[in-house]
Amino acid sequence: MAKQRGVIFFEGTLGGINFYYRKGVPTARVAGGGFTRKAIKTGANMVRVRESNSEFAGCSQVNKVFKQAIRPFLIGYKDGTLHSRLMQLFLKIKDCDSVSVRGKRAVAIGMATERGKQLLGDFVFTPKRSSLLPCQYGFDWDTLTFHVSGFDVRHAGFPAEATYMELLVGVVRFDFETYTYTQVIETPLVIERDFNGDTFSVTVSGLPSGSGDVFAVARVGFYQDVNGKGYLLPGGGAFGVEVLGVSG
Numbered sequence: 001m002a003k004q005r006g007v008i009f010f011e012g013t014l015g016g017i018n019f020y021y022r023k024g025v026p027t028a029r030v031a032g033g034g035f036t037r038k039a040i041k042t043g044a045n046m047v048r049v050r051e052s053n054s055e056f057a058g059c060s061q062v063n064k065v066f067k068q069a070i071r072p073f074l075i076g077y078k079d080g081t082l083h084s085r086l087m088q089l090f091l092k093i094k095d096c097d098s099v100s101v102r103g104k105r106a107v108a109i110g111m112a113t114e115r116g117k118q119l120l121g122d123f124v125f126t127p128k129r130s131s132l133l134p135c136q137y138g139f140d141w142d143t144l145t146f147h148v149s150g151f152d153v154r155h156a157g158f159p160a161e162a163t164y165m166e167l168l169v170g171v172v173r174f175d176f177e178t179y180t181y182t183q184v185i186e187t188p189l190v191i192e193r194d195f196n197g198d199t200f201s202v203t204v205s206g207l208p209s210g211s212g213d214v215f216a217v218a219r220v221g222f223y224q225d226v227n228g229k230g231y232l233l234p235g236g237g238a239f240g241v242e243v244l245g246v247s248g
Contacts, residue, residue: 051103059090061179062107066090069172069181073219073241076232077126089123108176111213117246120215129157129240132220139216139244144171144204146218146244153195159238163225165191167218169202175212182208216244 063086067074074082096110096119110116124130134157135150146169156165170185189202207214220240223230233239 065179125241129237146202162222173208215246
């Protein structure tokens with residue numbers, strides 16, 4: 001590939017050279033190089049590419065709607081890598097589909113496997129706070145309750161300017177086949193900086209309606225109180241999101 005130089009710029013093919021504009025820059029290259037849209041759609045040697053493109057498109061659609069489903073837990077979180085990391089997650093879950101032919105493998109079937117559920121449950125949404133709290137915690141599906149024990153506010157990671165910590169817990173039902181979701185999210189639990197207890201819990205009022213896989217999600221955020229209004233402190237280790245478990 002080379003840039004055209006001169007006063008007059010040519011577009012087209014001449015003497016086996018393609019002359020065209022690329023991002024507004026007049027460019028030239030040997031004709032016939034690279035893949036064309038038609039070759040990818042019809043070429044016999046492009047079968048694998050078409051299969052990969054089809055599966056990638058399905059994962060991309062899941063990724064888009066999934067982020068909408070968990071948006072209440074991500075508000076205020078800025079991470080330019082999250083989209084691509086989630087995409088890699090759904091591609092791996094899609095690979096758990098061992099019953100569909102290549103090109104037709106789907107996240108929905110991958111999520112029906114124990115490995116698929118494990119991949120979602122193990123995914124680290126917030127690498128700078130990979131563990132929500134420095135103590136024992138877990139979600140009880142029988143009572144739909146998030147339990148925390150052995151908590152010490154001094155070790156919770158309060159930023160110097162934080163006034164309180166907020167814990168948001170909810171359950172999301174996501175249909176990976178129809179790309180639809182429902183949610184039940186509880187009122188956030190506020191823990192002040194001077195909290196001296198070592199246990200607490202949040203119970204979700206019920207399961208979301210509909211069909212699909214169900215997973216519990218929790219978010220930890222730290223806020224600064226300014227004239228009676230709380231402001232979420234940005235990024236770093238002061239923000240954490242975690243899937244607590246998958247049931248479906």
